[in-house]
Amino acid sequence: xxxxxxxxxxxxxxxxxxxxxxxxxxxxxxxxxxxxxxxxxxxxxxxxxxxxxxxxxxxxxxxxxxxxxxxxxxxxxxxxxxxxxxxxxxxxxxxxxxxxxxxxxxxxxxxxxxxxxxxxxxxxxxxxxxxxxxxxxxxxxxxxxxxxxxxxxxxxxxxxxxxxxxxxxxxxxxxxxxxxxxxxxxxxxxxxxxxxxxxxxxxxxxxxxxxxxxxxxxxxxxxxxxxxxxxxxxxxxxxxxxxxxxxxxxxxxxxxxxxxxxxxxxxxxxxxxxxxxxxxxxxxxxxxxxxxxxxxxxxxxxxxxxxxxxxxxxxxxxxxxxxxxxxxxxxxxxxxxxxxxxxxxxxxxxxxxxxxxxxxxxxxxxxxxxxxxxxxxxxxxxxxxxxx
Numbered sequence: 001x002x003x004x005x006x007x008x009x010x011x012x013x014x015x016x017x018x019x020x021x022x023x024x025x026x027x028x029x030x031x032x033x034x035x036x037x038x039x040x041x042x043x044x045x046x047x048x049x050x051x052x053x054x055x056x057x058x059x060x061x062x063x064x065x066x067x068x069x070x071x072x073x074x075x076x077x078x079x080x081x082x083x084x085x086x087x088x089x090x091x092x093x094x095x096x097x098x099x100x101x102x103x104x105x106x107x108x109x110x111x112x113x114x115x116x117x118x119x120x121x122x123x124x125x126x127x128x129x130x131x132x133x134x135x136x137x138x139x140x141x142x143x144x145x146x147x148x149x150x151x152x153x154x155x156x157x158x159x160x161x162x163x164x165x166x167x168x169x170x171x172x173x174x175x176x177x178x179x180x181x182x183x184x185x186x187x188x189x190x191x192x193x194x195x196x197x198x199x200x201x202x203x204x205x206x207x208x209x210x211x212x213x214x215x216x217x218x219x220x221x222x223x224x225x226x227x228x229x230x231x232x233x234x235x236x237x238x239x240x241x242x243x244x245x246x247x248x249x250x251x252x253x254x255x256x257x258x259x260x261x262x263x264x265x266x267x268x269x270x271x272x273x274x275x276x277x278x279x280x281x282x283x284x285x286x287x288x289x290x291x292x293x294x295x296x297x298x299x300x301x302x303x304x305x306x307x308x309x310x311x312x313x314x315x316x317x318x319x320x321x322x323x324x325x326x327x328x329x330x331x332x333x334x335x336x337x338x339x340x341x342x343x344x345x346x347x348x349x350x351x352x353x354x355x356x357x358x359x360x361x362x363x364x365x366x367x368x369x370x371x372x373x374x375x376x377x378x379x380x381x382x383x384x385x386x387x388x
Contacts, residue, residue, distance in 0.1 A: 004068040012057045012064070015226050019049035022219040026108060026211045033112035034136060037143045040356075041279055041349040042108055044272040044295070045215075047356070049223060051363045052265040057226070058370055059262030060233050063255050066248050067236050074247055089232065093225035100224070100294055101216050104197050104284040105204040107139055109212030114203050120181075121195055132195040133181035135203075138283060142178050146279075146350025151341020156281035159190035178282050193285035200284075230266060231297060233259075234304040241308060256309075261366050263305055268347065268359075270295035271339075275348025278340045 023046045027035045039046040071078035071085075107115070119125070121132035133141070146152060155175060161167060171186030180192035204212065237244070237259065244252060273295035281291075344350050347359075 001065055001069045004065045004072065008061060008064045008068055012061055015222055016054045016057055018219055018222040019053045019226075022046065022211075022215065022223075023050045025214060029209060029211050030108070030112050033115055034140065037139050037349075038108050040351055041139060041143065042106055042276060043347055043349075043351070044269065044276045045106075045223075046108075047347075047359070048269050048272050049226075051359055052268050052366075053223070053226060055265045055363050055366045056230060056262045058367060059258040059265065060230060062251065062258055063233050063237065064229070066244070066251055066255065067233065067240070070240065070243060070247060074243065085232075089228050090225065093228055094221050096224045096228075096294070097216075097221040100220065103201065104280055105200050106212070107135060107200060109209055109215070110135070110200065110203045111207045111209045114207035118199070118203070121199070128182060130181050132192055132199065133179060135196075135200065137181060138178050138196065141181060142279065142282060143349055145176075145178065146344055146348065147352060149345075149350075151344045152278055152282050152350075153341050156278055156286050157186045157189065159186075159193065159285040159287055179284075190285050193283065197284040227297060230262070231301045231304075234301045234308070237308045238304045258370060259305065259308075261369055263302070265363075265366060266298060266301070270298050271343045272347045274340050275343035278344050279349045 023039065026039055026046050029035075030038050068082070071082040075081065115136050118135045120130050120134040120137070122129070125131070142152075145155075155178060157170060157175075161171070167187075174183045174185050175189070176182070177184040177189035177192055179196040180189065184192060237255075244255070248255075270293070273293050277291055277293055346355060
């Protein structure tokens with residue numbers, strides 16, 4: 001499988017370089033403008049990928065090699081199907097990246113100079129005189145507020161009011177409004193959030209950051225490509241199980257081990273993604289009832305993996321897995337806000353440096369488990385691991 005190994009290794013190294021380059025560019029560009037708060041506030045883009053995105057790449061390297069070799073050598077018309085599939089995946093990645101490139105814009109898409117020059121509205125305001133807080137100050141306040149409490153859901157009041165119903169009582173109560181830097185009623189805060197969102201959009205066009213430009217052009221399409229590949233591998237595991245057992249039986253154990261490690265790594269992505277959603281709601285206003293994020297693609301992906309593993313466990317294991325899946329889904333739906341609050345505190349804008357350190361350690365442990373999962377056995381990344 002030398003050809004398949006070289007092809008997949010080259011592709012995955014390119015993706016890994018993009019993950020590290022994206023975060024490295026952000027740190028370098030905002031080194032004098034609060035890069036730490038910027039990276040952590042957008043942890044789903046700049047923390048997940050260089051840590052757990054690369055871990056997932058390493059975990060799915062062997063299955064990617066196997067499926068590349070399978071289509072190239074064993075599947076009827078496999079070479080043609082593989083080439084066409086690669087083109088479709090690349091096109092889908094670019095298309096999805098364009099769809100994701102919309103409102104509200106991220107603060108990281110504005111140049112550090114423009115962020116530093118922004119003095120709020122009206123310019124130079126402070127306290128009760130601000131209709132909109134300075135952008136960097138709002139981010140700093142949000143970082144401090146997120147670290148001092150469990151979640152920010154109470155500050156993300158909906159700005160969509162049904163004109164046929166009375167105004168909710170919640171909107172009349174004054175609460176701290178991060179977009180204005182002071183306490184406001186819900187209606188007043190929504191107006192401040194609208195100004196905040198409008199100014200971020202204006203500056204993103206007038207004075208874009210290098211991080212934002214390269215994210216739109218290069219990094220985001222590659223990150224989407226990575227997610228599509230991970231989902232595709234899960235689908236192939238579920239629907240090509242017979243061929244996998246027939247042609248690569250000796251590789252099934254390390255493949256499954258890698259898939260499990262990669263699954264744990266990928267599950268952190270939607271948590272960080274929805275943590276950012278709550279951050280965006282606090283700064284820009286909550287405009288939708290049902291907020292669907294791109295990371296929800298993990299749901300069908302997880303079901304595909306569940307389908308693959310349950311079929312190998314027999315009827316009793318399948319029943320246990322189904323019950324566990326239903327319970328997990330029920331908890332996620334019923335405790336939606338609570339889960340988002342924990343996401344903000346642990347993996348979003350409220351996270352602490354020691355938690356980031358723990359995440360780094362977990363990623364390292366994941367790599368070690370891939371190389372030497374059990375004493376005396378060889379993992380899929382072990383240099384001495386060989387196969388036919």
